[in-house]
Amino acid sequence: MDLTPRPLPPPRHALDAVVHPDPYPWYRERVARAPLVFDAELGLWVAASAEAVRAVLAHPAARVRPPLEPVPAPLAGSAVGAMFGRWARMNDGSAHAAVKPMLQGALGALPAPRWQPAGEACRQALEGPAALDAFVLGWPVRAMAQLLGLAPAEAVAHEVQAVVAAISPRADAAQRERGDAAARTLQQHWQQAQATPMQTLLASAARSAGVDAAVLSANSLSLLVQTQDATAGLVANTLHRLAVDAGLGEAVRRGSVPLPYLLDEVLRFDAPIQNTRRWFAEEAQLLGHTLRAGDAVLVLLGAASHDAAVNPSPERFDPARAAPVSFAFGLGGHACPGATLARSLAASAVQGLLDAGLDPRRTGPARHWYPLPNARIARFSPAQEHASS
Incomplete structure (x- = not known):
């Protein structure tokens, strides 16, 4: 019997590549x-x-949304659609020009945060693949919620996941309905938010830019949504790489491979977006x-x-x-304003897991990738296990 591993078939097309175990030869x-x-x-x-x-x-003629459909038709008239329509990253022209500098200024002026992922949360993440997946998806949003003064952070993370699911082109009617309710709940969290340095910076930048309260709220909450996929993908894909390369985790622990260098190469090699x-x-x-x-x-x-x-x-x-050279955070006018923050969040999560005793060789490489159209997020539990968790 021939036990030689058979080569993987290439992706069928560019969208299939996002969830392919190794799309990069095909990309090249x-x-x-x-x-x-x-x-x-x-x-x-x-x-x-x-x-x-x-x-x-x-290119000056390139737009982030179809000119005749600024908000996806299935979301029109809903709370999540209204939020989507106010996001700077989904707008061009004056709507983008006023808001993007506001976000860049607030994030750029934010003091370097000292992230402290709870040791107990990291240890719980090591209880099994489903627990690890839950930590990877939840930690970046919980940390961003704390920055924005939103509580309880765990509930906020669940609402953000619902919004992310609702705006996907693959969302069904039930997911869109759940996302609509989640968008309303997030707006309530925003109205009740505690004052934090980031809140103060955002409010000040909004006043200077002439940005109204509804646009400020929507774009502040959009930071949670962007964190969900980009940062979770960077964490998950880094853990996958540590499992693939048996000596890499120990090299990071010893300090011979600085964690920021590892993250930059993951962004380059296995981009979350x-x-x-x-x-x-x-x-x-x-x-x-x-x-x-x-x-x-x-x-x-x-x-x-x-x-x-x-x-x-x-x-x-x-x-x-x-x-x-990585294109993971985009470039030009719509480059992600939170690239530095995403790296900081990801570094804290990976380091916290390693400090808690994560052995990537025992965890093993990812078994699947979340079925998303543009974000590549490694998933360590089987699909059915994740669905029931």
Whole structure:
């Protein structure tokens, strides 16, 4: 009997890559052979190379939402839809120009936080794969809730997960209804929030920018939503890498591999946010192709970070890599304003788990990835176990 492991079939298409066990050889081939192409199956242009990704994200005609559908149709008229419509990251023009600097200024002025993930919470996370998954998804949102003065943090985390599920293109009617209720509950938490340094910074920045209370509330709460996927994915994918590389965890404990370097290489190699989309408001010329008004582009952030033009030997995972180029937090006008904060949150979680006795070799590599359209978050428990937890 031939016991030689069979090679994995490649992803069927770019959206399938997000949950594929190893999409990166396929990504690298796309970078080399199809840096910008129209995918007839998806009905989208797909940008893979660093050059194409930069060109799309920097183009003045590229929009973060379809011009005729600023809020997804299934969310229109709901509380979660109203929240979505006020988010800076889902707007262009004046709505984005006023709010984005507000968020950047508040986050940039925030004193370096001393995260203290409870030792007991970390120890409980080691009780099994489902407990580890629950910690990974919950800790970043709970920490952000504390920054924003929202309580109880555990309840806030559950509401955020409901909102994240509701805004997914794959959400069903029940998930959208649950997300709508969650959005209303989060607004109540915001109205009852305690004063914190971050609250003060956000309020001051909002006054200076002329941002009203509803927009301030929505965008402050959006930080929770963005934290959910991006930071949880960075933590989970780092734990997966520690399990894949048997000596890496011990090297981090010894200090021979600084944790920030490890996180930067995970962001480069196994990005928590794999793709984003742009819609063109007018005709544009990109890399020799004509994109017409209304065309949509799937921007493969995870592929661009595997472009040898910006990261030599991209197939090699190397925490000592000099200045790795990552597109995980986007770039240009819509680059994530919380990139530094996300790294801090992720570092605290990984370090807390290692200090609590996590042995990635015993935990093992991820078994699955959450079925999300753009976020790659490793999951260590079987799908049915997670569903019942």
